[in-house]
Structures are given as C-alpha cells and as structure tokens.
Amino acid sequence: MITAIYWFRHDLRLMDNRALVCACEEADELTLVYVRHANEESTTPWGFPVSSPLRRAFRDTAVDGLAVAIRERGGALLELNGAPVTVLTDLSRVIGATRIYCEDIPAPEERSDLAALRAAGLDVRATWQSTLLESADLPFDVAAMPEVFTSFRQRVERAGIRPQWPLAAPVVFPRMPSSASLPYRPFTPSRLTLGPVAGSFPFGDPAFHGTEEAALAHVNRYFRSDLPTTYKATRNGLSGTDYSTKFSPWLAVGSLSPRTVFVALKKHEEVFGASDGSYWIWFELLWRDFFRFWSERHGVRLFRAEGLSTLAPPSHDPIAFRRWCDGATGQRFVDAGMRELKATGYLSNRLRQVVASYLVHDLGCDWRAGAAWFESQLIDYDVCSNHGNWLYIAGRGADPRQGRRFDPEHQAAVYDPDAAYRALWALPTDSPSS
Ligand SMILES: Cc1cc2nc3c(=O)[nH]c(=O)nc-3n(C[C@H](O)[C@H](O)[C@H](O)COP(=O)(O)OP(=O)(O)OC[C@H]3O[C@@H](n4cnc5c(N)ncnc54)[C@H](O)[C@@H]3O)c2cc1C
Structure with missing residues (x-):
C-alpha cells in the first residue's frame, strides 16, 4: 500500500497538474498539504521581509481557492506552517507516508528541499510541469541550450514544437489516512478581506483573486475580447488592467498553467484570426520558458x-x-x-x-x-x-x-x-x- 503526501508548491491548481494526477493514480492514501514557509516574514540580508504582506495576501487568496476546490471534490487541504522539510518529515512520520509527490522547481533552494527530504528517507517524486513546452520535446538538450533567447525561440519555432494538451483535474482524491491519527486540523478556508488595492492588477477585486476559478475566468474574458489582437501595440502601457494580459500573478502561484493559456490563445486565433498581437503573447510565454530551462541549465551560478x-x-x-x-x-x-x-x-x-x-x-x-x-x-x-x-x-x-x-x-x-x-x-x- 502506498501512503503519500501531495505537497502543493507553486502549483496551486487542480487542472493541468501532472504531479497531482500522478499522485492520485498511484497512491492508496494521500494527504494534500500546503506549507507556509517559516521564513516568509523573516528579514533578508538587505534589510526587508522575504515576502511583503501584499504578496502573501495574494498567495493566500490562491490557497483559499484551492482549499475550497478540494473540499468541493470531497477532500481536504492541510495548511501547515514551518520549514517545509521539517514539517513534511514530521507529518510523514505521523501518518506513515513513505512518498512525497510535488512539482519540480529549477532553483537551488527549492531543489535543496527535495534533497533534504530524500536524505530523510522519503521517496520524492518531483515532476517538471510549469513550462509551456516539455524539455523532451525541445530540439536540443537543456544542458546545451542556446544562451540567447532569439536562438532558443528560432530553433523551437523551426522545429514546429507545440505544447502538450493540458490534463483534466482529478475527479476524486485517494482517501486520507484516518484524521484521528493526524495531529493537524484540516485547513478551514478563511476568506480574506482585502481592501481595494488600486493599480494594474487590482487583486482586492474577487475577479483578480489568486484562485484557479478567477484565473480561468480572466483567461476566458481576455481571449473572448479583441485585446490579444492589439497586445503587441499596447503591451508597453504603464497603467490599467487591459494593456497586457495580466496572467503573470496566476502563473506565478500556479493557479494557472501556461498550457491552458496556450489552448485559449489558439481558440482565440480560430475565431479572431492570428495577428501580430496573438503571436506576441506566444513570444512572451516563450521568454518565460526560456528562463525556466536556463535556470535548469545554469543552476546556482545564476545566484x-x-x-x-x-x-x-x-x-x-x-x-x-x-x-x-x-x-x-x-x-x-x-x-x-x-x-x-x-x-x-x-x-x-x-x-x-x-x-x-x-x-x-x-x-x-x-x-x-x-x-x-x-x-x-x-x-x-x-x-x-x-x-x-x-x-x-x-x-x-x-x-x-x-x-x-x-x-x-x-x-x-x-x-x-x-x-x-x-x-x-x-x-x-x-x-x-x-
Ligand atoms: C527586472 C525584471 C524582473 C521581472 N520579474 C518577474 C517575476 O518575478 N515574475 C514574472 O512573472 N515576470 C517577471 N518579469 C517579466 C515581466 O515583466 C512580467 O512577466 C510581466 O510584466 C507580467 O505582466 P503580464 O502578465 O501582463 O505580461 P504580458 O506582457 O501580458 O506577457 C504574457 C506573459 O509572458 C510572460 N512574460 C512576459 N515578459 C516576460 C519576461 N521579460 N520574462 C519572462 N516572462 C515574461 C509572463 O508569464 C507574462 O504573464 C520581470 C521583468 C523584469 C524586467
């Protein structure tokens, strides 16, 4: 029998979450966990908090939404606080979990957490899933990828590579271990009341909360309009919700997957026709992929x-x-x-x-x-x-x-x-x- 933990990191979504689908298929018992990192409010060597209250508040709206979505499917999200490695190893001991599923993040601290969990005897199954394109589909090894974005893009485009189709959300979750044996209470979502935050991404407005629901609604709204057609001309704007896509906050917390964006982009092109603007959205998303593969390639040297x-x-x-x-x-x-x-x-x-x-x-x-x-x-x-x-x-x-x-x-x-x-x-x- 496989008793496992699913550790949500920057993938706060149910749709197109390959690591989660894998966990749901393989585990007999699964505990879904989000860990609020102990160091979020600590001070950096430069003299300010690692993460500001605004950044944490936006992320919390995404965690909230995830907890609700999981509950609607009969599951529960445990929200824990602390250093992820300590919290997860403690939890695994208590519930008898031998395996941890999560997304892979190509950055030194995030990778060292995985190494520490493995050193603690856990079988960590980390899945690469945050890019538009798969590394296996690229026309070069990531270890030998072009150093310059233009060559990266041209080689990808010449090879005609397309993103893989997004996965559906899991319909049911494996059972949790008996909650009586858990020292942690299931997280009860606490709808945050944010004041009206002015600016180009007004996340005090529920339409701009970090949830997967808000992300998908925004993507639909955006691609059903003709904003993508004019994106290339407007993208250098400074103020307002419409001059650029505003996908980045949802992509960053992972309540939106870039493959989902790509499908919506292609549907937009079927209806409105391909344009300079719609091409340029793909172009910018490739920049995002470039930096992810580039982080994989160079690792700690970038820091x-x-x-x-x-x-x-x-x-x-x-x-x-x-x-x-x-x-x-x-x-x-x-x-x-x-x-x-x-x-x-x-x-x-x-x-x-x-x-x-x-x-x-x-x-x-x-x-x-x-x-x-x-x-x-x-x-x-x-x-x-x-x-x-x-x-x-x-x-x-x-x-x-x-x-x-x-x-x-x-x-x-x-x-x-x-x-x-x-x-x-x-x-x-x-x-x-x-
Ligand atoms: C110094 C500096 C730091 C930045 N830090 C971040 C960061 O921490 N997180 C982040 O998501 N973006 C970062 N960017 C890139 C870019 O500014 C934002 O992605 C963009 O402004 C987000 O708004 P949008 O979603 O409306 O972008 P759009 O213009 O609508 O672009 C669509 C998507 O393409 C991607 N994209 C666009 N430009 C870039 C770029 N230059 N590099 C990588 N991806 C890009 C983003 O995922 C974005 O959501 C940084 C840029 C600079 C110059």
Missing part, C-alpha cells in the same frame, strides 16, 4: 554576484538603494514606478526594465539587492523570470551585450508623454521637472 559573466562583483550603495525602494530617488519616472510597486505589488514590464536599469546602471547598486526587493514585493514573483531578467539587465546573464541601460528621461518622454503616470504616483512635494 552569484557576477552571474554568468567574468565581470567584477557589483558595487553597492545602501542609502541610494533604500531611496530606490521607497520611490525617493528624485527621478520622477523611476520613483512613480517604485511607489506603484510598493503600493500594489505589481509593475508593468516597461517600468520593471526602467527601474532595474536605474538601480544598476545609474545608482551603481548590486543587482541582487534589486532582485531581492522585487522578490519581496511582486505578487507575480517567480524565481526564474526574476533572476533571469535582472541578470539580463545587469549584463551578467543571457545577453551578449554588456548590460542594458534604459535612459529614464527618454523612456518617460516616449511612454509617459503627458506625464499622467508620473502624476498618478507623485507625492505632493514632488517637483514637476524630470
């Missing part, structure tokens, strides 16, 4: 100060860094972006590039501090996309050029010509210049 480069370690200025975090550098476009990020947990791609470049190339700060601040603040924080993009801008990653500097004055003139965005996030004391 070093020099990244993949041979450059000297970056300099750092803690005072300038603090001003940047607070949106108080004096550069109005940058400050507006940083205030939006802190107030809402979301920032447009255009401004992510501008503020990251400003920190590294104008303020002379360490890119790892910026990446850590984004990790703390972003509701769509994703280890692979975040590190990949920061390294790219710092010129220490997947970019043959020596860093990408974005001139904030020029960027503001092009993307915020009437200064409306700067006015939206201005303080009364801000000077109107720059």
Whole structure:
C-alpha cells in the first residue's frame, strides 16, 4: 500500500497538474498539504521581509481557492506552517507516508528541499510541469541550450514544437489516512478581506483573486475580447488592467498553467484570426520558458554576484538603494514606478526594465539587492523570470551585450508623454521637472 503526501508548491491548481494526477493514480492514501514557509516574514540580508504582506495576501487568496476546490471534490487541504522539510518529515512520520509527490522547481533552494527530504528517507517524486513546452520535446538538450533567447525561440519555432494538451483535474482524491491519527486540523478556508488595492492588477477585486476559478475566468474574458489582437501595440502601457494580459500573478502561484493559456490563445486565433498581437503573447510565454530551462541549465551560478559573466562583483550603495525602494530617488519616472510597486505589488514590464536599469546602471547598486526587493514585493514573483531578467539587465546573464541601460528621461518622454503616470504616483512635494 502506498501512503503519500501531495505537497502543493507553486502549483496551486487542480487542472493541468501532472504531479497531482500522478499522485492520485498511484497512491492508496494521500494527504494534500500546503506549507507556509517559516521564513516568509523573516528579514533578508538587505534589510526587508522575504515576502511583503501584499504578496502573501495574494498567495493566500490562491490557497483559499484551492482549499475550497478540494473540499468541493470531497477532500481536504492541510495548511501547515514551518520549514517545509521539517514539517513534511514530521507529518510523514505521523501518518506513515513513505512518498512525497510535488512539482519540480529549477532553483537551488527549492531543489535543496527535495534533497533534504530524500536524505530523510522519503521517496520524492518531483515532476517538471510549469513550462509551456516539455524539455523532451525541445530540439536540443537543456544542458546545451542556446544562451540567447532569439536562438532558443528560432530553433523551437523551426522545429514546429507545440505544447502538450493540458490534463483534466482529478475527479476524486485517494482517501486520507484516518484524521484521528493526524495531529493537524484540516485547513478551514478563511476568506480574506482585502481592501481595494488600486493599480494594474487590482487583486482586492474577487475577479483578480489568486484562485484557479478567477484565473480561468480572466483567461476566458481576455481571449473572448479583441485585446490579444492589439497586445503587441499596447503591451508597453504603464497603467490599467487591459494593456497586457495580466496572467503573470496566476502563473506565478500556479493557479494557472501556461498550457491552458496556450489552448485559449489558439481558440482565440480560430475565431479572431492570428495577428501580430496573438503571436506576441506566444513570444512572451516563450521568454518565460526560456528562463525556466536556463535556470535548469545554469543552476546556482545564476545566484552569484557576477552571474554568468567574468565581470567584477557589483558595487553597492545602501542609502541610494533604500531611496530606490521607497520611490525617493528624485527621478520622477523611476520613483512613480517604485511607489506603484510598493503600493500594489505589481509593475508593468516597461517600468520593471526602467527601474532595474536605474538601480544598476545609474545608482551603481548590486543587482541582487534589486532582485531581492522585487522578490519581496511582486505578487507575480517567480524565481526564474526574476533572476533571469535582472541578470539580463545587469549584463551578467543571457545577453551578449554588456548590460542594458534604459535612459529614464527618454523612456518617460516616449511612454509617459503627458506625464499622467508620473502624476498618478507623485507625492505632493514632488517637483514637476524630470
Ligand atoms: C527586472 C525584471 C524582473 C521581472 N520579474 C518577474 C517575476 O518575478 N515574475 C514574472 O512573472 N515576470 C517577471 N518579469 C517579466 C515581466 O515583466 C512580467 O512577466 C510581466 O510584466 C507580467 O505582466 P503580464 O502578465 O501582463 O505580461 P504580458 O506582457 O501580458 O506577457 C504574457 C506573459 O509572458 C510572460 N512574460 C512576459 N515578459 C516576460 C519576461 N521579460 N520574462 C519572462 N516572462 C515574461 C509572463 O508569464 C507574462 O504573464 C520581470 C521583468 C523584469 C524586467
């Protein structure tokens, strides 16, 4: 008899969850678990919490939704707090579980958790499942993948690779071990009451909660409109819900799978016709895949100060860094972006590039501090996309050029010509210049 644990990580969904389907097929007894990491509120070496209250609140809406969806299928989600390895090994002892199923995440800390669980004698079955494309379908080994995104994309497109079809949600879960033997109470969902959070991803509104239900409704709404047709022209917008897809927060917590997005994209093209815009959504999702495979390829090297480069370690200025975090550098476009990020947990791609470049190339700060601040603040924080993009801008990653500097004055003139965005996030004391 197989008694197992399913450990939900960044895959807070029932649909297209291969690791979960596998667990449901193989286990006789299965306990479904979510672990809130003990270190979430602890302070990083840079002096702020690992995860901000906003980021945690968004994630909690996703956990809530998952618990409800599981309950509707006759199961229960155990919500535990602590260091995952300790919590899961304790639980496995209590319920007699010998196996843990979960998704595989190509990042050092996430992988070291799996190694520690294995060292504790557990049979860990980790499934790679967060990309659009399967590594086995790629026209190259991940270990020898192209270092530059354009070559990656061209080789994928020339080979005509398509994502695999998404899997249905499990209909029933294997029974849980007798709850009498469990020291933990099944998690009772506590509908969070978030205040109205302004911004481009207004997750105080139930339509933007982190649940799988909200994610699928958003995907349907988006692809039934003609927004995808104009995506390429609007994607550099700064403010509002419609200028880009807004899929990233749901993709990050895993309440949405990229394969589900792809199916909806193709249906949209059948109805509205393929367009530059619809192609560009695929193009951007390939960037996401690129950074995931790239993390698999380079592992811990991506977390070093020099990244993949041979450059000297970056300099750092803690005072300038603090001003940047607070949106108080004096550069109005940058400050507006940083205030939006802190107030809402979301920032447009255009401004992510501008503020990251400003920190590294104008303020002379360490890119790892910026990446850590984004990790703390972003509701769509994703280890692979975040590190990949920061390294790219710092010129220490997947970019043959020596860093990408974005001139904030020029960027503001092009993307915020009437200064409306700067006015939206201005303080009364801000000077109107720059
Ligand atoms: C410094 C920096 C840090 C970033 N950190 C993150 C992060 O932690 N998590 C995250 O999801 N994205 C990150 N991005 C990428 C990008 O800014 C966001 O994915 C995008 O803004 C999310 O909004 P959207 O879903 O409306 O994107 P859209 O423009 O609608 O794009 C559709 C999808 O494509 C993917 N995508 C788009 N651009 C990128 C990109 N440059 N890299 C990887 N995937 C991309 C995302 O999954 C996105 O949801 C970062 C970018 C920069 C410059």
